[in-house]
Amino acid sequence: MQPRIPRPTVIAAIIVGMTVVTLAGLLLPALWYEIVHRRDAGRLLLALTGVGAVFVLYARLLWQNLMRRTAPAHRLGLAAIVAICWALPPLLGTGQGWGNALLVPAGLIAVVLPVREAVGVTAAATVSTPVYGVVLGFPALMVLYEVAAVPLTSFSGYVTVWLVHVVQELREARAEMARSAVGEERLRFARDLHDVLGHSLQAVALRAEVAERFVERDDGRVRKELTEIQTMARDAVRDVREVVRGYRATSLRTELDGMSAVLRAAGIRCERPEVSPALPAHVHEPLGWVAREAATNVLRHSSATWCEITVRADRDRVAIEIVNDGAARRAAGDAGSGLAGLAERLAAAGGEFAAGAAGDGTFRVAAAVPAKGDA
Template sequence: MQPRIPRPTGIAAIIVAMTLVTLAGLLLPAVWYEVLDRRDPGRIVLGLVCVAAVFTLYGRLLWLNLMRRTVPAHGIGLAAIAAVCWTLPALMGAQVGWGSALVVPVGLIAVVLPLRAAVLVTAAATVLTPAYGLVLGLPVLNVLYQLVGVPVGAFSGYVTVWLFHVVQELREARAELARSAVGEERLRFARDLHDVLGHSLQAVALRAEVAERFVERDRERVRGELVEIQRMARDSVRDVREIVRGYRATSLRSELQGMSAVLRAAGIRCDAPEVSPDLPAHAHEPLGWAAREAATNVLRHSGATWCLITVRSDDAHVRLEISNDGAGRRPAPAAGAAAGAGLAGLAERMAAVGGEFTAGPAGDGTFRLAAAVPRAVPRAVPRAKGEA
C-alpha cells in the first residue's frame, strides 16, 4: 500500500519540524545543563532567549525558502544565526555543550545563498569552524566531528530543499498533464464535430445556391435540390448525435485502451485489460460511457496514483469495474463545478439500457465505479423529455 502524499505545505511543515528537532538535539542539552547544574538565572535566561531566537529565525528562513520566497535579505538572517551560535560558546563555555552550536548554521548555507556563494562559504566554514573549536578548547574528537559535519550539513540542507522542489514540480507537471489530457479529448471531439458539420453544412450551402439559380427556370430541379437538402440535414443531425453519444464505431476495447493511455500520460499507473471479442454489441456503448466518465473523474477530481480496470462477463451481465486510490485525497472542486453531475448522468444512462451502476468510496481509501449491462438485448426505453 502506497503512503498518502501530503500537500506541499504539509511536506514543508514536516521538513521544518524535523529540522528543528535536530537543532534541539544540538542546543537543548546545553540549556538543560544550565538549568540543572549551574542554576544561574542570568545564564539560563540568556541561553533560552538565544536558543528561541535561533529556532524561530531558522524555521522561518527554511520555510520561506521551501516556499520559493528567497530574497537576498535572508543572508542577513543567516549571518545573525551564525553570530549567535558562534558567540554562545565563548560566553557560556564550549565545554558544557555549547560547542555544538557552531555547526547549527551550516544547514542553511546552501538553502539561503546562491549555489556558487554557498560553495565558497561552506569551504570557508569547513576550515574556520574546527579552528574556532580548537581556540575554544573543544576536544579533538569534537573538532573532527565539525570538520566532517560542516560540509555534510550544508549538503544535506541543499538536497532536502532540492528534493522538495523536485516533488512540487512533479506534482505540478502531473496536474498539467491531466489538464492537457482533458483538453486533448475536447480537441478530438471538436475535430470530429467540425469534420461532420463542416462538410455537411458546406454541401447544404452548395445545394441551396443551385436551388437559388434554378428557382425561376426549373422548379422541378429546385424541388429535387430541396429534397436533397432535407436529406443532408437529417444525416447531419444523426451524425452529430452519433458523435455526442459516442455511437461512431464505439468499442469497449478502444475506450479502455484510450483511457489507460491518457491516465499513463498523467502519471497514473493503469493498464488496459483484455476484452473478450464475444461481448454483445450493445454492451460496448454504455460501458464505454462508464470508462470515459471514470477517466474524467480520475484526472479532474482525484489525486490517484494507480487505476485498476477489470472486465468480467457471465451468463447474465457484462461487468466493468474501475478502481483508483484517489478517494482519500480528492481535491476541492473548481468554482462553479457541479460535483457528481457526471456520475448522476451516467447512472441515468445505465438505467435506460437496463443496466446497473454504483460509484463511491470503497472504505479503504479507494474509489470504485462499477457498471453492468445485460447480455440480452435490452428493450427500447423512451428517452427523457428534452433529450436529443
Template sequence: MRRPGAWWRGKSTPAKVETYTRWSLQSFGLVEIFWLGPLAFGEVPAALAWTLLLALCAHAVLGAVTTSKALDWTRGRREQPVRLVIAYGVATAVISVGTLGVMLRVPADEEAGTRTALVLFVGILMVGAGCATPGLRTRRRVIGAALGASLGAGAASVPSGLPAPAALITAATVLFTTAIFALTAGFSVWLLNAVHELDEARETRARLAVAEERLRFGRDLHDVMGRNLAVIALKSELAVQLTRRGRPEAVDQMTEVQRIAQESQKEVREVVRGYREADLSAELAGAQGVLTAAGISCDVAGPAAGLPGPVQSALGWVVREATTNVLRHGDARRCDIGVRVGPDAVVLSVENDGAKAPGALSGGSGLAGLRERLAEVDGTLEAGVVADADGVFRVVAEVPLAGRTVGPRRDAAYERSAG
C-alpha cells in the same frame, strides 16, 4: 469521527512530501534545544547556562520561521525572504561566537569546558546552515555559505584562546558538518520541487488528453460539415440569383439544399453517436495502458466481448471516469478492473488503493453523470471507500441483461470468471 491518520491519507502526494519536508527541516531546531541546550549546564554557572539555553531557543524559533518562509518561497507562494535569511545568518554567527567565547572563559572544568564549547559552536553553525539553505537561491551561494562559516569559525577560534591546530580542526569540522546539513536541506527542497513538477506534469497530461479528444471531435465535425456547408452556401447563392431572375430552377436548387442539410444533420448525429459510444474492450485496454504509464499497477480480468452495444457503451464510460478518478485523486499504486458476465447481469468493478478520506470522491459530478448513463440501460452504480479496507476506493456498475442479445462467448467466459 475521523480515524487517526485520516488527515494524512486525505493529503495528495505533493502535500505529504511538503509536510514531511517541513517537519524534517524544522526538527533541526529541536536538535538545537534538546541536544545542545543542556550541554552548558554544569560547565558554567546556572544563570549563564539558562541564558545560553534561552538564546538557543530563540535561535531555533528564528530558524523554524526562516525555513517555513523559505519553503513558501520555493513553492512560489511569497517573495524570497532575503532579509530574514540575512538576519538569521547574523544571529547564528553572533550566538555561536558568543557561546564559544563564554564557554572558553568561564568553565568549571577547563578541558571539559573546551570540548563543550566546541560542540556548541559547531552545532549552532551546523543547524544554522541547515535552516538557511532553503532560503538561498543557488548552489553557489550554499557552497559559499558553508565555506564562509568554516573560515569564520577558524578566524573566531584563535582570538577565543584555541591553539592554531585546534582552530584548524574546528574549521574543518564546521566545513564538514555545515556541508552535510546544507546538502540534506538542499536535497529535501529539490525532492519537494520534483514531486510537485511530476504532479503538475500528470495534470498537464490529463488536460492534453482531453484537448486531443476535443481536437479529434472537431476534426471529425469539420470533415463532415465543411464540404456540405460549402455546397449549401453555393447552392443557396445560386437559388437567390435564379429567384431574382424569375427562373423556376431556383426551386430545384433549394430542394437540393434541403436534402444536403438533412444529410448533414444525419452525419452529425452519427459522429456524435460514435463519440458518445465507447467500446468496452478498447476502454479496458486504454485504461490499463494509461495507468501503467502513470506508474500504477493495473490488472484487468474478465470478458468484455459479446455484450450488447448499449451495455458496452455505458460500461466503457464507467471505465473512462473511474480511470480519470484514479489518476487525479488519491495516491494509487494499484488498480484492479474486473468484468463478470452472468446469466442475468454484467458487473464491472474498479478498485484502487491510496484513496482520500471517506466521501471525497463519492459525490462528484462525473459519477452523477455515470449514473445517468447507466440509468438509460437500467443499470446501477455504487461508489465509495471500502469500509473494511484502508484507503481502498471501489466503483461497481451493474447492468441487467434480460431481454438483450449476448454473444455466444458469454457463457464460457462467465464459467471462467466464476470459477
C-alpha cells in the same frame, strides 16, 4: 503500492518539523543543563533568548525557501543565526553541549544561498568552524567532528530543498500531462466534427443562396434546391451520428486501452485488464461510458497514484469495477453530474451502478449490465 505524494505545503511542514526536532537534539541538552544545574538567571535568560531566536529564524528561513519564496533578506537571517550560534559557546561555556551550536548554521547555507556561492561558503565554514573550536578550546575529537559535519550538514540542506522542488515540479508536470491528454481528445473530436460538417454545411449555405435568387422567378428551381437542402441536412445529421457513434459505441477494449493510456500519461499506474472478445455487443456502449467518466474523475477529482480496473463476465451479467486512490480531495457526498448521468444510462440499459469513496482513501466505481440484451 506507490506512496501517495502529499501536497507541497504538507511536505514542507513535515521537513520543518523534523528539522526543529534535529535542532532540539543539538541545543536543548545544553539548555537543560542551564535550567537544572547552573540555575543562573542571567545565563538562563541569555540561553533561552538565543536558542528561541535560532529556532524561529531557522524554521522561517527553511519554510520560505522550501516554498520558493526566496528573498535577499534571507541572507541577513542566515547571518543572524551564525552570529547567535557563534556567540553562545564563549558566553555560556564550551562544555555541556554548547559547541553543537556551531554546526547549526551549516544546514541553511545551501538553502539560502545559490549553489555556486554556497559551495564557497561551505568550504570557508569547513575551515573556520574547526579553527574557532580550537580557539575556544574544544577537544580534538569535537574539532574533527566539526570538520566532517559542516559539509555534510550543508549538503543535507541542499538535497532536502532540491528534493522538495523536484516533487513540486513532478506534480505540476503530471497535472499538465493530464490537461494535455484531455485537450488532445477534444481536439481530435473537434477535428473529426469539422471534417464531417464543414463541407455539408457549406453546401447547404450555397444551395440556400441559390434558392433565394430564384424565389420570385422560378418556383420549380426553388423547390428543387429546397429538396437538395433537406437531403444534405439529413446526410449531415447521419454523418454527425456516425462521428458520435465512433466515440460512444466503440468497443470496451478500445475504451479501456484509451483510459489506461491517458492515466499512464498523467503519471498514474494503470494496467488494462483482459477483455473477452465474446462480450455481447450491447454491453460495450454503457460500460465504455463508465470507463470514460471514471478516467475523467480520476484526472480531475483525485490525486491518484494508481488505478485498478477489473472486468468480470458470467452467464447473467457483465460487470466493471474501477478503483483508484487519492480520493481525499473529493468532497464528501460530491458524486458529480457525470456519475449521476452514468447511473441514468445504466438504469436505462437495465443495469446497476454504484460510485463512492471508501474509508481507506480510495474511490470505487462499479457498473453491471445484463448479459442478455432483452433482459
